[in-house]
Amino acid sequence: MRLLIVSVLGMVLVVSSILPAKASECSPSRNHRDASWKPYYDGRLIDSHFHIPSPLDIEPPRPVLGNNVTLADIDCTLKSEGTSNIFAFFPVFTSFSYQNFIDWTHKAEARYPKRFVPFIMPPGKDDVPPTMGATKLKKMLKHNRGLFQGYGEIGLYDLPNRRADDYAPDATIFQKIYPVVRQHKLMVYFHPGDNQVDNFEETLADNPDINFLVHGDQIQNDISNLMDQYSNIYYSVDMLYGDQYLLRADGTKQAFLDGFTDFETIMAIDLATWKPLIEAHPNRFLWSTDRGDAVWTFDRNVGYTLANYGRAFIARLDPAVQEKFAYKNAERLMTVSGL
Numbered sequence: 396m397r398l399l400i401v402s403v404l405g406m407v408l409v410v411s412s413i414l415p416a417k418a419s420e421c422s423p424s425r426n427h428r429d430a431s432w433k434p435y436y437d438g439r440l441i442d443s444h445f446h447i448p449s450p451l452d453i454e455p456p457r458p459v460l461g462n463n464v465t466l467a468d469i470d471c472t473l474k475s476e477g478t479s480n481i482f483a484f485f486p487v488f489t490s491f492s493y494q495n496f497i498d499w500t501h502k503a504e505a506r507y508p509k510r511f512v513p514f515i516m517p518p519g520k521d522d523v524p525p526t527m528g529a530t531k532l533k534k535m536l537k538h539n540r541g542l543f544q545g546y547g548e549i550g551l552y553d554l555p556n557r558r559a560d561d562y563a564p565d566a567t568i569f570q571k572i573y574p575v576v577r578q579h580k581l582m583v584y585f586h587p588g589d590n591q592v593d594n595f596e597e598t599l600a601d602n603p604d605i606n607f608l609v610h611g612d613q614i615q616n617d618i619s620n621l622m623d624q625y626s627n628i629y630y631s632v633d634m635l636y637g638d639q640y641l642l643r644a645d646g647t648k649q650a651f652l653d654g655f656t657d658f659e660t661i662m663a664i665d666l667a668t669w670k671p672l673i674e675a676h677p678n679r680f681l682w683s684t685d686r687g688d689a690v691w692t693f694d695r696n697v698g699y700t701l702a703n704y705g706r707a708f709i710a711r712l713d714p715a716v717q718e719k720f721a722y723k724n725a726e727r728l729m730t731v732s733g734l
């Protein structure tokens with residue numbers, strides 16, 4: 396057990412710590428499941444949106460892999476909450492040796508086979524353009540053949556230093572990336588920007604053999620129409636908890652946990668927002684959390700709460716849809732991707 400030395404009123408006390416556990420210290424049980432949130436889905440879960448921290452401390456105060464969050468911590472949290480796999484976005488930052496980043500993906504696969512469904516996430520320098528180009532991507536994938544199942548998450552939205560109009564899904568940079576992605580049988584995960592629906596339609600039509608996953612406010616209102624027309628678009632739902640995103644980098648664990656106090660109210664909002672959409676497109680929506688921007692988002696109690704709420708939400712869907720949303724749609728995407 397790790398120890399934490401705390402000074403109280405000049406006295407030094409040694410107390411057991413609540414820091415993330417080492418692998419050997421992870422003893423998950425099913426006791427954490429919250430029976431008060433009935434009805435309750437008790438089956439398998441796949442989280443289809445999970446950010447792995449960078450191993451380099453280059454965006455403080457963001458978490459650092461191998462430092463304040465380890466692969467063992469992540470594995471333990473997932474085991475504890477009962478999530479079997481994650482679509483794991485492994486960052487590769489430009490200006491550094493890419494293999495140093497990608498070696499962590501190899502480590503994850505070696506230590507926890509199949510738990511991480513690896514996506515390569517290579518943003519451009521300072522997010523302009525939003526991704527590294529096709530040549531670099533091709534090289535990274537060639538040297539790590541068969542490791543990745545997806546490409547993304549890539550944000551296409553406005554930032555202070557870039558405009559969504561310049562980086563729609565059919566922008567030149569992506570037109571060059573799609574053949575690379577196709578060759579390696581990768582899914583593509585985009586967070587679209589405003590006013591990109593027409594471009595998205597063209598991209599979906601032009602690339603029927605590539606599966607696109609998306610999330611975000613910018614496309615939420617159009618997703619039903621897109622799904623009606625194209626079979627290669629999927630949506631991962633992480634804006635639960637009263638249709639709000641509680642896992643922000645500038646948030647806190649306590650504010651997150653407090654967000655669930657009024658369970659009935661937030662559940663009613665989420666059911667009104669998502670249940671009709673999910674049930675109308677039972678094969679296209681996936682459960683997810685979008686964790687990873689702050690150290691506390693990897694915490695085991697946060698994991699329990701995310702999964703518990705997800706299970707309570709899933710239990711309120713049409714029984715024929717529950718397993719599809721919880722894991723089957725994600726699992727199907729895993730089996731059609733990869734070499």
Ligand SMILES: [Zn+2]
Binds near residue numbers: 444548685
């Ligand atoms: Zn994300």
